Amino acid sequence: MDDSLRLDGLDRRIVARLERNARSSFATIGAEVGLSAPAVKRRVDRLVESGAITGFHAALDPRALGPGVEVFVELYCSGRTSAVEIARIVSRHTEVQEAYTVTGDANALLRVRTTDTAHLERTLENLRSEPAVLQTKSSVVLSRLIPPAD
DSSP states (O other), X not given: OOGGGOOOHHXXXXXXXHHHOTTOOHHHHHHHHTOOHHHXXXXXXXXXXXXXXXXXXXXXXXXXXXXXXXXXEEEEESTXXXXXHHHXXXXXXXXXXXXXXXXXXXXXXXXXXXXXXXXHHHHHHHHHTSTTEEEEEEEEOOOOSSOOOO
């Protein structure tokens, strides 16, 4: 691992607080980890510059987007399709919210959100029309048992 990406204990505590709430002030984080606000800012800036922190995101409650269908899709690809190629493929489909390479038979696991089942069907057909994609296997989300962290 690149040493510039390595996090020490204090960095890990700061990042844990940012993961819970990326809008926390440096002063609030500093009070929690025992640093001044400027010291927290310097550490966060260093983590961003090194690439350890890749961005800050808003977490949405799916209900805010209105009715829709959330689905986990296992993606099966041909041969030795690389993770980079899978990322290129899925990034072309705006319905794909998240994508992960995984162990097991599938090459990737996708979290997909569509407006309805007809939109889901089109999305799956579009994914399967990609030359490297052999098949998909889907599981529709019925309810969230554990909400995302705030």
